[in-house]
Amino acid sequence: MIVNAARAMSNDTVCFVGIGLPSTAANLARRLHAPDCVLIYESGCIGSKPTTLPLSIGDGELAETSDAVVSVPEIFAYWLQAGRVNVGFLGGAQIDIFGNINSTVIGPYDKPKTRLPGAGGAPEIAASAGAVYVIMRQSKRAFVPKVDFRSSMGFGDGPGHRERLGLRGGGVQLVVTDLGIMRPDPTTCELVMTALHPGVTREQAIEATGWALTFSADCTETEAPTDYEMATLNALRAA
Amino acid sequence: MSRAVLCSLRDAIAANVHDGDTIALEGFTHLIPHAAAQEIIRQGRRDLTLVRMTPDMAYDWLIGAGCARKLVFSWGGNPGVGSLQRFRDAVEKGWPHPLEIEEHSHAGMAARYTAGASGLPFGVLRGYVGTDLIEHTKQSISMITCPFTGEELCAVPALNPDLTIIHAQRADRAGNVQICGLIGIQKEAVLAARRSIVTVEEIVDTLLPTPGAVVLPSWVVSAVCHVPGGAHPSFAMGFSDRDNAFYKAWDAISADRNAFTAWIDKHILGTADFAEYRLSVKSD
Numbered sequence: 041m042i043v044n045a046a047r048a049m050s051n052d053t054v055c056f057v058g059i060g061l062p063s064t065a066a067n068l069a070r071r072l073h074a075p076d077c078v079l080i081y082e083s084g085c086i087g088s089k090p091t092t093l094p095l096s097i098g099d100g101e102l103a104e105t106s107d108a109v110v111s112v113p114e115i116f117a118y119w120l121q122a123g124r125v126n127v128g129f130l131g132g133a134q135i136d137i138f139g140n141i142n143s144t145v146i147g148p149y150d151k152p153k154t155r156l157p158g159a160g161g162a163p164e165i166a167a168s169a170g171a172v173y174v175i176m177r178q179s180k181r182a183f184v185p186k187v188d189f190r191s192s193m194g195f196g197d198g199p200g201h202r203e204r205l206g207l208r209g210g211g212v213q214l215v216v217t218d219l220g221i222m223r224p225d226p227t228t229c230e231l232v233m234t235a236l237h238p239g240v241t242r243e244q245a246i247e248a249t250g251w252a253l254t255f256s257a258d259c260t261e262t263e264a265p266t267d268y269e270m271a272t273l274n275a276l277r278a279a
Numbered sequence: 280m281s282r283a284v285l286c287s288l289r290d291a292i293a294a295n296v297h298d299g300d301t302i303a304l305e306g307f308t309h310l311i312p313h314a315a316a317q318e319i320i321r322q323g324r325r326d327l328t329l330v331r332m333t334p335d336m337a338y339d340w341l342i343g344a345g346c347a348r349k350l351v352f353s354w355g356g357n358p359g360v361g362s363l364q365r366f367r368d369a370v371e372k373g374w375p376h377p378l379e380i381e382e383h384s385h386a387g388m389a390a391r392y393t394a395g396a397s398g399l400p401f402g403v404l405r406g407y408v409g410t411d412l413i414e415h416t417k418q419s420i421s422m423i424t425c426p427f428t429g430e431e432l433c434a435v436p437a438l439n440p441d442l443t444i445i446h447a448q449r450a451d452r453a454g455n456v457q458i459c460g461l462i463g464i465q466k467e468a469v470l471a472a473r474r475s476i477v478t479v480e481e482i483v484d485t486l487l488p489t490p491g492a493v494v495l496p497s498w499v500v501s502a503v504c505h506v507p508g509g510a511h512p513s514f515a516m517g518f519s520d521r522d523n524a525f526y527k528a529w530d531a532i533s534a535d536r537n538a539f540t541a542w543i544d545k546h547i548l549g550t551a552d553f554a555e556y557r558l559s560v561k562s563d
Contacts, residue, residue, distance in 0.1 A: 095359035095523045098309050103460050104516075110462075111463065112463050112464040113467060120386070121405055121406075155371050156362070159382075159384050160353055164385070189411050
């Protein structure tokens, strides 16, 4: 999953990175094929090159290895809102068929079953980044027909919704899971499975999805992680 | 024009924190004023409206200890670890009493502090559009039309806390404050507030110019308190590293009401000040 997420990044990527799996994937990409990609963390770090994986978005390691450290208002206004970020890399507790993400609450807002940390930087990342990549483990609880709370806008209610609201970013373009890869159908904006990891069956993917999952006509198999990719990932985690 | 008073943290909190106040203890992972949060608990302040972009352990203490009536925030978790357990318990089950929440995004909170610091009634951003936050935070998110382009934008009201508390690397004897490294939202939060307290790692004769540093002149600060290590388990670049093990250990302590209360009783209410607290947690 992490290797496949890392592969989606290129040397030209300016990536606004969420903590956790997105940060692991982005830092792996920087050690593999994308050494010049720019990692931006919402704590104000631009061009971070951490030698170890940070626990928080504001570990000292991120600041000390950055090209620039700016204030929080500046990172959101000058860098994200102004359109200087081409990939936003997010996780979440729930995602739905239109790529909307919930990181706020499970159950009703006023009577929550589980209160989650909240939206943080995600709403504006999802609105303004050129594209949004999501990395999440696939299960019926997480991949739901409709999110309990829309913390971040994917394609909203469907085709044309982003345009009607005047959102400038491209929305969710890629969802990497432990079972495979989903992308939005260009016509319906619905997430469809476009690749499965080696050994994963269509039945397994359907079983782990809360909506009637479909597969693209050219649904393929992802390339298994190479020994070098896995060794680099393990070294990164051990650092 | 008044200048910052150099005083003990106990005196600064006693003079500047009152029951019912709206207070912001800011710090974006770095320089979080944990010692000040403890002193507020020791002094038994109640009905506070707590403001912060990223409420983490310090606010978990304050909420669990019953100091807070309301929370204005954008992300409430234990960074890299998971949930903020006392915050969750207060929102989900009303323990120790119900907590009103006013929820934003980071960009929105940043715009609110910036407007507050600028003396404007509201901030403007391309934000919230398409999210359910608009419906649930009606009192402080509103759509407006740009008078020049006709574009629909989002307005959020200025934040002007009664008091902002931050931690910084150093101050001079006149009370001028210098902040280095991840500067977060601290400058805006101090300038937006009616009063401010800054705890510092060291007090020096002269502040040396440092690239990228923010200086808050003495005359925008109410009180400066010398509290070495006062950000722990957060950190102060140049003085300490983030104590990630402490954040991880907090998850188990805070998950249980009794374990939490015993921890607060022993380490915060059972100690006279931050120096004693440091010895107390070290002995665990």
